Amino acid sequence: MLIGWRHIAGLIGAGALAALLVAWAGVIGIGASTGHWKATDWFLHWAMRSSVRTAALGTTVPPFTEGMLPMAAGHFEAGCAICHGSPAMAPPESVRNMLPAPPDLTDKVATWSDAELFQIVQHGVRFTGMPAWPVEGREDEAWAMVAFLRRYPALDADGYRALAGFAASQSKRMDRLIETCEGCHAPGRLGAESLIPRLSGQSATYLEQALAAYADGTRPSGVMAVAIQGLAEAERQALARHFADRSPAFPRPASEDARLRHGETLALKGDPDRRIPACLSCHDKAGANPAYPRLSGQPAAYLANQLRLFAGKTRGGGPFRDVMIRVAANLEADDMTALAAYFATRRPSD
Ligand code: HEC
Ligand code: HEC
Ligand code: HEC
The missing domain is CATH 1.10.760.10 (Cytochrome c-like domain)
Known part of the structure; x- marks a missing residue:
């Protein structure tokens, strides 16, 4: 017997119905406390890396200057450290249960090119807590953050504090x-x-x-x-x-x-x-x-x-x-x- 388009449509329909039934039955946990299955986790990261790689194609990387660093470091302290931690602070307890948990960036930045880091910082990562840059049209600010992230793995707590400009305010802390x-x-x-x-x-x-x-x-x-x-x-x-x-x-x-x-x-x-x-x-x-x-x-x-x-x-x-x-x-x-x-x-x- 030939397999006609009706059979295929029927199979697809049955598949969709089965998926709906499984979801409706409530057996797919959406609680963030249990974690993804290993396979889902792998697949989501693979999809993320592929999508960032493609989006970064053809991006021109501007020259980095020392002047970019203090602004980006100050913003990192105000807007990124609460999830990723920093050389001066371990990642907060509350975000360790996020799914996916925000990674320590020290080893991670080396796995991305400048253009790819720019894509992540500028656009965020959908379906995760990673936010896009707060405003549109300020690619220069996002590039400054990329320049800072390149320096990031080499910073110790004091170097980071000095760059982010909060060394002096420690006594008020x-x-x-x-x-x-x-x-x-x-x-x-x-x-x-x-x-x-x-x-x-x-x-x-x-x-x-x-x-x-x-x-x-x-x-x-x-x-x-x-x-x-x-x-x-x-x-x-x-x-x-x-x-x-x-x-x-x-x-x-x-x-x-x-x-x-x-x-x-x-x-x-x-x-x-x-x-x-x-x-x-x-x-x-x-x-x-x-x-x-x-x-x-x-x-x-x-x-x-x-x-x-x-x-x-x-x-x-x-x-x-x-x-x-x-x-x-x-x-x-x-x-x-x-x-x-x-x-x-x-x-x-x-
Ligand atoms: C052999 C010593 C011992 C005896 C007897 C004892 N306790 Fe304790 N209790 C401790 C220790 C040690 C701790 C501290 C535990 C910790 O490290 O948090 C403690 C902690 C407590 C706390 C917690 C206080 C806080 O600030 O969180 C309460 C309440 C308490 N005990 C009540 C009692 C009561 C009521 C009794 C009598 C029925 C009692 N204990 C008898 C040793 C004792
Ligand atoms: C609300 C929490 C949150 C904030 C705030 C946040 N991030 Fe993220 N970030 C995440 C999460 C979650 C991921 C992981 C995404 C994934 O696993 O696919 C991530 C991933 C990243 C990555 C990719 C790391 C990798 O290899 O997986 C970089 C780079 C990054 N963030 C930089 C930043 C910068 C720079 C800022 C501040 C401008 C920032 N993040 C603010 C949650 C956050
Ligand atoms: C949002 C309210 C809140 C804040 C803010 C808070 N605490 Fe607590 N603290 C609690 C509660 C509730 C407990 C009892 C928790 C438990 O059941 O073990 C507690 C318990 C403690 C205990 C144990 C005391 C004992 O008798 O066993 C210490 C020590 C403590 N807190 C110190 C601090 C310090 C230092 C800070 C500031 C950095 C702080 N807390 C901020 C609510 C708070």
């Missing part, structure tokens, strides 16, 4: 950072319902270990991972010292009720039958290990939430976190709210 932290952590914002902890009054050791744990994912929190993205280790340590140095402002106890008394009993004596140790044997006592955080005066909601996270083994933390995971494993929901209420209203001198 700490003030700006502190202001950002206080946007959430200012004591005035931390009522009993707060899920944000008080930082003042903790030891610098504990704060530093907490920040390190957020940075390397040992203590998972999307909110804090983004808040400290791009911070150098030395900056995290300086922030830890800054907040630890402040004297804590503790709220007055609310009312004496049965729940508070239950919390107090557990905190002071624990419950040996249920294998709950006395919290105050580790926390909030003079001469305690500085890696043990202070609980008194923290918002009740924050404390209860952390206890639930420890019990569910998702809290993470510093080098002694396992101790606390074992403690929380034996606490019932009632114990947690009672303990949180007690510590929220406790003063360190009590």
